[in-house]
Amino acid sequence: MAYQFDVNNNNGANGGAEVMFALRQLLVSVGWVVLADSDGTTYSGTGVQITHASSGANGMNNSRAWFRIQDPAGRREFCIQRGTAGNTAWWIKYSALDRFTTGGDATNMPTATDQQNVGGGSSVVGATIFATANTYQYHLGADDAAPYTFYAFAAVDTTAVTAGAFFMDAMVAGSYPAEDTDPVVITATNSTLTYSSWTSASASSAPSGWFRMNMTREAWVIMLGHRYYNSGYGIMAPSEGTHANPYTTGEDTLPIPYGRAASAGSCLGWKGVGSMVRWTVQDRANMDTISAGGVRFRVLMDDVTFPWPDVVPVLA
Amino acid sequence: MAYQYDVNNFVGVNGGAEVIFALRQLLVSCGWTVVADADGTTYSGTGVQITHAGSGANGMNNSRAWFHIRGPATMVPRREFCFQRGASGVAYWWIKVSAEDGYDVAGDANDMPTQSAADGDSQNVTMMAAGGTTNGGFIFDGPGSAPNYGEFVYHIGADDAAPFGWYVIAKSCGTYPSNDGGTIVFEPMVPGSYPDEEPDPAIYLSGSTTSMFQYGGGLGPAGTNTNGWYAKNTAGEAWVNLVPHVYYNSGYGQMVPIQAGTNGNTGQVNDFPIAWGRGSGAGTGVGWKGFGSQMRWLACPKEEGEPLIRNGVADRICFGDVTLPWPAGVVVEVG
Numbered sequence: 001m002a003y004q005f006d007v008n009n010n011n012g013a014n015g016g017a018e019v020m021f022a023l024r025q026l027l028v029s030v031g032w033v034v035l036a037d038s039d040g041t042t043y044s045g046t047g048v049q050i051t052h053a054s055s056g057a058n059g060m061n062n063s064r065a066w067f068r069i070q071d072p073a074g075r076r077e078f079c080i081q082r083g084t085a086g087n088t089a090w091w092i093k094y095s096a097l098d099r100f101t102t103g104g105d106a107t108n109m110p111t112a113t114d115q116q117n118v119g120g121g122s123s124v125v126g127a128t129i130f131a132t133a134n135t136y137q138y139h140l141g142a143d144d145a146a147p148y149t150f151y152a153f154a155a156v157d158t159t160a161v162t163a164g165a166f167f168m169d170a171m172v173a174g175s176y177p178a179e180d181t182d183p184v185v186i187t188a189t190n191s192t193l194t195y196s197s198w199t200s201a202s203a204s205s206a207p208s209g210w211f212r213m214n215m216t217r218e219a220w221v222i223m224l225g226h227r228y229y230n231s232g233y234g235i236m237a238p239s240e241g242t243h244a245n246p247y248t249t250g251e252d253t254l255p256i257p258y259g260r261a262a263s264a265g266s267c268l269g270w271k272g273v274g275s276m277v278r279w280t281v282q283d284r285a286n287m288d289t290i291s292a293g294g295v296r297f298r299v300l301m302d303d304v305t306f307p308w309p310d311v312v313p314v315l316a
Numbered sequence: 317m318a319y320q321y322d323v324n325n326f327v328g329v330n331g332g333a334e335v336i337f338a339l340r341q342l343l344v345s346c347g348w349t350v351v352a353d354a355d356g357t358t359y360s361g362t363g364v365q366i367t368h369a370g371s372g373a374n375g376m377n378n379s380r381a382w383f384h385i386r387g388p389a390t391m392v393p394r395r396e397f398c399f400q401r402g403a404s405g406v407a408y409w410w411i412k413v414s415a416e417d418g419y420d421v422a423g424d425a426n427d428m429p430t431q432s433a434a435d436g437d438s439q440n441v442t443m444m445a446a447g448g449t450t451n452g453g454f455i456f457d458g459p460g461s462a463p464n465y466g467e468f469v470y471h472i473g474a475d476d477a478a479p480f481g482w483y484v485i486a487k488s489c490g491t492y493p494s495n496d497g498g499t500i501v502f503e504p505m506v507p508g509s510y511p512d513e514e515p516d517p518a519i520y521l522s523g524s525t526t527s528m529f530q531y532g533g534g535l536g537p538a539g540t541n542t543n544g545w546y547a548k549n550t551a552g553e554a555w556v557n558l559v560p561h562v563y564y565n566s567g568y569g570q571m572v573p574i575q576a577g578t579n580g581n582t583g584q585v586n587d588f589p590i591a592w593g594r595g596s597g598a599g600t601g602v603g604w605k606g607f608g609s610q611m612r613w614l615a616c617p618k619e620e621g622e623p624l625i626r627n628g629v630a631d632r633i634c635f636g637d638v639t640l641p642w643p644a645g646v647v648v649e650v651g
Contacts, residue, residue, distance in 0.1 A: 179581035201567025212580045226571050228561035232537025234597035236561045236604065243595060245604040246547035247513035252604050254591065259576060263569035269580035270571070270588075270615060281604055 003307045004030050007139040008314040011154065014053045015087040015133025016164065017061030020080055021053035023140055023152045023166075024060075024067055030144035031072030036104050040065040040082070043106045061087050064107040064124050068100050071148045076168075076184075078118075079109040083126020090129045091121035092166065096182040096210060116220045118208065119166065119188025128190045130154055130164035137314055138163075139299070141307050147184065149276040151306050153193075157316035160286035162192045162301055169207075171272025172255065181213040183272050185223045185258050193302035195238050195279075199225045207258065211267040221267045225256040227279070238279035238303035245281075251290050253278035253298060253305045277304050287313040319641040320346050323471040324649040327486070330369045331406040332456030332498065333377035335470045336399050337369035339484050339500075340376075340383055346476035347388030351396070352423060356381040359425045379403045380426035380450055382410075384419055391480050393516060394418075395502075397441075398428040402452015409452045411441040411500065415516035415545065426450070437548070439555045441500070441520045455524050457488050457497035468497035469649050471633075473641050479504030479518075481610035483640055485528075487621070487650070498524045499534070505606030506589065517606050519544045519558055519592055529611075529636025531573055536560045546594065546601040556601045561591040562613070573637035576615040584626055587612035587639040611638045621648035 006026045012018055028034060034047030040062035042049055050067055051058040059065065066081035077099050083089030093100070095112035104110030107124070120127035130136075136157055142150035151167035171183040185207040191197040199206055201222055209223040228236040236243050237254045245252055256279055258271040280303055289296040289308055299308035322342050327334050344350060350363030356378030358365055363383060371377040382400035393416045402408030412419075412428065417436045419429035427450070431438050440448045447453030457468055467489035474482035481504050486497035505517035521542045527533025534541055536559040546556045563571040572588045579586050590613055592605040614624070614637055623630035624639050633642035642648075 177579055177582045177584070181581075196566070199565055199567065201565075206567075215581065224565040224568055226563035226565045228591045228593075229564040230536050230559045230561045230595055230597075231532070232597060233559050233595035236591060236593050236595045243593065243602060243604055245511050245514070245593075246550060246552065246601075247511045252511075254604070257563045257571065257588070259563075259571050261565065261568040261571040262575045262577065263567070267580065268577035270576050270586050 002145070003141050003143050005139075005141050005307075005309045007141070007309060007311065009138050010314075011134060011136050011138055013133055014055070014061040016090060016130035017059070017065075017082055017087040018053040019130060019138045019140075019152055019154060019164070020082070020090065021050070021060040022138070023150070024050075024069060024080075026140050026142050027069055027150060030142045030148070032148070033070050033072075035068045035070055035077075035100075036110065037067035038065060038104075038106050041106055043104065066109045068104065068110060070099070073146060073148065076148070077112065079115075081109050081124065081126065083121065083124065085125050085128070087133060088128050088130045089121070089126030090119070090188070091124060091126045092118040092129075092188050094118050094186055096184075096213060116208070118186050121188075129166060129188050130190070131156060136163035137316065139306075139313075143276070149184075151276065153301055153306065155287055155301065155315070160315055162286070165189050165193060165301070167277065167306075169274045169276045171258070172275045176270075176272035179215075180272070182210045185209040185271065185274065193304045195225070195227055195303045198303070201264070209258070209271060211260070211269070217267070219267050221260065222264075223258045223260065223271045225258055225274070225279075226261075228254065237281045239281070239283045243281045251292065252281040253290065254281060255279075256304075277306060279303060280305055287315060289313060318477070319473050319475050321471075321473050321643045321646075323473070323643060323646060325470050326489075326649070327468050327470055330371070330377040332409060333375070333381075333401055333406050334369040335456060335472075335484060335486060335498070336401070336409065337366070337376040338470070339472050339482070340366075340385060340399070342472050342474050343385060343482065346474045346480070346482075347390075349386045351384045351386050351419075352429060353383035354381060354423065354425045356401070356426050359423065361422060376401060377406055382423065382426075382428045384423065384429050386418070387480060390478055392478070395518075400428050400450065400452065402450065404451045407454055407456045409455050410447050410450065411522055412438050413441050413520055414438045415518070415548070437545075439520075439543070441522045441543070447522075455498040455500070455522055456486055457524060470497070471648070475610070475641075479507065479609055483610065485635060485640070489650075499528045501611065503608050503610050505592070506609045509589075510604075510606035514606070515548045516545045519605070519608065527636060529638045531560065531562060531637045533636065535637065542592075544592075544605060546603065552601070554601050556594065557598075558592050558594060558605050560608075561593070561595075563588065572615055573613040574615070574617055578616060585618065585624060586615040587624060587632065588615065589613075590638070611640055613637060614639050621650055623648070
């Protein structure tokens, strides 16, 4: 069991709709199930309405087209809707346990008791996640084994500047208590994946997750990634210099600790250590790959790295 | 295979000699071998000369008494330490470590062994203590060192399985818990957290300070507190100060040590692995070392010597900003 990939895709005229349709297809290939969908005109209660990334009948690139998808464990669900603002804008909802069992029609996603918005979208207008169509390459990865983490990110042609990202990262087993009902963090963002922009407490794009889910005082809150810092020698990770170990010169990545420290004011505490997304340890260009024994296995975007197949990234 | 302990020992008139002799005994019980020793008068090439912590024949508490101890056969690399009681008194010690090369030139009645190779890897394990000569560097708050004159409680833990970490902590009586009476820690990195090419994935520290285990005190920031090899066996190798890193976010501040609060799901106090290395501010020898295997950051403030209880099991103890392995359920003696 391992990560499956769909990388080096040249974004076409359908922009974010192409990314989200490809993500749907990849997730299905690793065991997720589309339970319902709509192309913005016609609803399917069995999730067979959307069959391509474009506009028109059966298309993802229609205003308010959406799909509901469930993980292979039959537990976590997402509803993903193309916004009325265009294919750059999306409304993404997440249900950790209760599932989207209520409603849903040609233009409206179903609801779940525990649903939460991801990435700033909270209405059919959607929030901007992806850059303008035809300007970027997109890359997807999904684990075909529990806890079924996945990512989608886009990089502007040639420059590889971040052009949108959406992922669910699970905490490393053993790094969180057994009582944590939902040890994952999720984000969707149009920001760069730099420490300063991605993990800012004020950013809607900051990773979020459940605090005390199914317990008193439960709350869906920002769960920030923490850097490794020493007041004498400065930041070890992420990036901001050259901190590679002296033996492999730059092939390090470090796990990201998530949680809420005292300055958050409420819902304080430790979440866990992320398993899929890891900090960089050395400044490098976006879409540089990290290798071991000559085999590429991770790719760098800003301050983080994602799993990657042993292929050369395409920049444009 | 697990940690073995010798804790809650009220030190006697032999001060630091009692501590170091107890460490020797515990390490031997965990598979280490005493290669050679001397009681300051008589040398043994088989390490059988020192048999007690006191002064006089066969004693550890004699000026320049020493022993050379080698790690278990399954330790990689198989490290060797030399401990010598300083001529300045029982509070003063010279501690040397060789990660790979070992000590192949025999010592004598009052001199520790050395290395024949000009490029040998022997290093002095010193923090705030001077060390490095037969006078020794100050580590233990022992006889003659005001104000406590030998009154401290010491605790020793050693792993009898790879990576064979160990620690010695002495806590002064009377002023307990604010004063520390001396500390020595051999801290291997967690396997997998450092590159395969790293020949000595470990941090070494020793010394005596009132905030030995506090970030900003004995543990970082930059200084000479915690040391280890950088780029060992390469052209740029150096024995350098390697510092611990806090978990910090500019939005919500420092998470650990101390400011994470209790776990939201369990109400318990967590501890976290410590990341070691040298950031860009070090200027030279910059790079990642690894995650420590023995000392962990504490999530929120605890009293000195307070146990860390998880799921009803108190198998770690809190000192300063860190936790260390501890015999489950044993209450710490505070003197």
